[in-house]
Amino acid sequence: MKKLWGGRFSKSAEEWVDEFGASISFDQELVLEDIEGSIAHVTMLSKCGIISEAEASQIKNGLEQLKEKAAYDELSFSVKLEDIHMNLESYLTELVGPVGGKLHTARSRNDQVATDMHLYLRKQVQIIIELIEEMQLALLEQAAANIETLMPGYTHLQRAQPISFSHHLMAYFWMLERDKERFAESVKRINVSPLGAGALAGTTFPIDRHLSAELLGFEGIYENSLDAVSDRDFILEFLSGSSILMMHLSRLSEEFILWSSQEFKFIDLDDSFATGSSIMPQKKNPDMAELIRGKTGRVYGDLMGLLTVLKGLPLAYNKDMQEDKEGMFDTVKTVTGSLKIFAGMIRTMTVNKNQMEKATKTDFSNATELADYLSSKGIPFREAHEIVGKLVLTCVNKGCYLADLSLEEFVEAHPLFEKDIYEVLDPATAVKRRDSAGGTGFEQIMIAIKKAKDLMAKK
Numbered sequence: 001m002k003k004l005w006g007g008r009f010s011k012s013a014e015e016w017v018d019e020f021g022a023s024i025s026f027d028q029e030l031v032l033e034d035i036e037g038s039i040a041h042v043t044m045l046s047k048c049g050i051i052s053e054a055e056a057s058q059i060k061n062g063l064e065q066l067k068e069k070a071a072y073d074e075l076s077f078s079v080k081l082e083d084i085h086m087n088l089e090s091y092l093t094e095l096v097g098p099v100g101g102k103l104h105t106a107r108s109r110n111d112q113v114a115t116d117m118h119l120y121l122r123k124q125v126q127i128i129i130e131l132i133e134e135m136q137l138a139l140l141e142q143a144a145a146n147i148e149t150l151m152p153g154y155t156h157l158q159r160a161q162p163i164s165f166s167h168h169l170m171a172y173f174w175m176l177e178r179d180k181e182r183f184a185e186s187v188k189r190i191n192v193s194p195l196g197a198g199a200l201a202g203t204t205f206p207i208d209r210h211l212s213a214e215l216l217g218f219e220g221i222y223e224n225s226l227d228a229v230s231d232r233d234f235i236l237e238f239l240s241g242s243s244i245l246m247m248h249l250s251r252l253s254e255e256f257i258l259w260s261s262q263e264f265k266f267i268d269l270d271d272s273f274a275t276g277s278s279i280m281p282q283k284k285n286p287d288m289a290e291l292i293r294g295k296t297g298r299v300y301g302d303l304m305g306l307l308t309v310l311k312g313l314p315l316a317y318n319k320d321m322q323e324d325k326e327g328m329f330d331t332v333k334t335v336t337g338s339l340k341i342f343a344g345m346i347r348t349m350t351v352n353k354n355q356m357e358k359a360t361k362t363d364f365s366n367a368t369e370l371a372d373y374l375s376s377k378g379i380p381f382r383e384a385h386e387i388v389g390k391l392v393l394t395c396v397n398k399g400c401y402l403a404d405l406s407l408e409e410f411v412e413a414h415p416l417f418e419k420d421i422y423e424v425l426d427p428a429t430a431v432k433r434r435d436s437a438g439g440t441g442f443e444q445i446m447i448a449i450k451k452a453k454d455l456m457a458k459k
Contacts, residue, residue: 022079024087026326031070033119034084037112037195039063040215042103044196050205051102059103062096084116085109106207108199110229110317115195117328119216121238122190124332125183131339132180132245133456136173138346140452143169147445150427151266151356152365161368162360162427165351167440170448175248177455182241190234193218197228200316230316232306232324239303242331243296249338250296253289256345260286265355270348273341288345292338299334302327360427364392366402369430370421377416387414 039060046056066088069075077087086109093100143166153163193213196203202225209221222228259266269286277283309323360366367388374384391413395401403425410417423429435441438448 019079023083023322023325024077024079024081026329027084027113027116028077028087029325029329030084030113030116030120031075031088032067033116033123034088034112035063035067035070036119037115037216038088038103039067040212041107041195043215044208044212045102045105045205047211048206048208050105050207055099055102058096058099059092062092062100065095066091083109083113085112106196106198106203106205108197108229110199111194111197114197114229114231115193115216117235117325118190118192118194118218121234121328122187122217124336125187125190125238128242128332128335128339129180129183131336131343132176132183135339135343135346136176136180136452136456138343139169139173139176140449140456142166142346142349142351143173143445144449146351146353147442147449148428149351149353149356150360150431152359152363153440159359159363159365161365161434162430163434163440164431164442164445165353165356166445166449170445170452172248172252173452176245179241179245179248182244183238186234186237186241188219189237191217191219192234193221194228194231195221197222197225200226200229226316230313230321232310232321235324235328236303236306236310239299239306239327239331242335243299243303245335246292246296246299246338249342250293252342253293256289256349257286257293260289264359265352266359267352268350269345270350272348273345288341292341295334295338299331302331357427361403362401364395364402366425366427366430367392369424369433370402373421373424374414374416379414379416 042051042056042059042063045051046053051059066075075087075091077084078090081087081090089100089104092103146165146169149165150162151165151168152159153161153168193209193216195212195216196207196209213219213221222231256267256269258264260269269284269289271284273286273288274284275287277285305327306324309320313320370388370391371381371384374387375381379387391402391405391410394409395405398404403422407417407419407421410421431440432442435444438444
């Protein structure tokens, strides 16, 4: 098969060399974007008088036919033609004849592929934002249903203070809100057109780059042709935002894995998001959460891979940059799949409220309440801290908890303790009293949920 760029060459590469250098195995993902960019380009060429309206109409007709075939997955691609651009151009000339070759006037594969990726990411980022919102809604539903569900809060994976399960879930809502903001803010750098930059230096033809950008829905154009074809910052930014998002999902995955274990029993994951063991009949494994935790590493790898590819490249285009696509496609697939899975896991999980509350009564997570109690009565907090620490040690030695101590034992530790101390020690009271802005107090949680719902309603 004759190469479309083969005029300067006197011999062809061996088949295995072609296969190594070709990108069609993965860049065929850009087929619809490539056709969309070509339709805009040929429309611009006609408007600028570079080709005739009749030629443009003939080419667009061919491109529309290819678009329909692509939508129904009726196109097959050849490694010999290297990439999606050459494959589509070959199909086009078969359909419309030699006039198809005029499509590439005032264009290079360098600005063409960059345009494709801008179009692709613009669409995918919007999908990801919508999927983040679906997960946020799932979190809101569970948070609203569990405002007064008590659980131990942890630091260092040690029980620290009792909190509301709703409050814990809402922490992830706000993490996702920041993720969503990062993706939304990145769109202004994605939504810029490199089309018309040519190979690196622009073109001698009297093109209108602003027109082709407008036809494709871009907000503007790259102001420098070298930058236009060599910039992959927009992909790096996408991969960076995706890595932060996946880190958040991985943290929640870890919590779901712990909470669903026999040791915690805080939640039960729906059977549709778990698997069994081939040897141990009793097992119910949180495999989807574990997979998301594991897939976080591959998204990090996609980011580091592209950073490494780009770090030593001189301007403008280099073949190294062909390595920009597979990681991008992989990350899109990983992120969208993970968000869909998580929304389902959250909505269908069973919250074991009694088990959670029981856990808050069999630990020392209410110790801070005692220190605050004394501090509110004028005892310096550091002194109160030491007094309560000694009470905890007494309980450890006796094999009991703070609420099990007698009033006499409290008064012996400090005379300011009174009989209301038992109400203060109650986990529900402890949670309710933490009414500072953004705290775990029930009133504050209801305020936070309302803010979150109002925020989602504006979308």
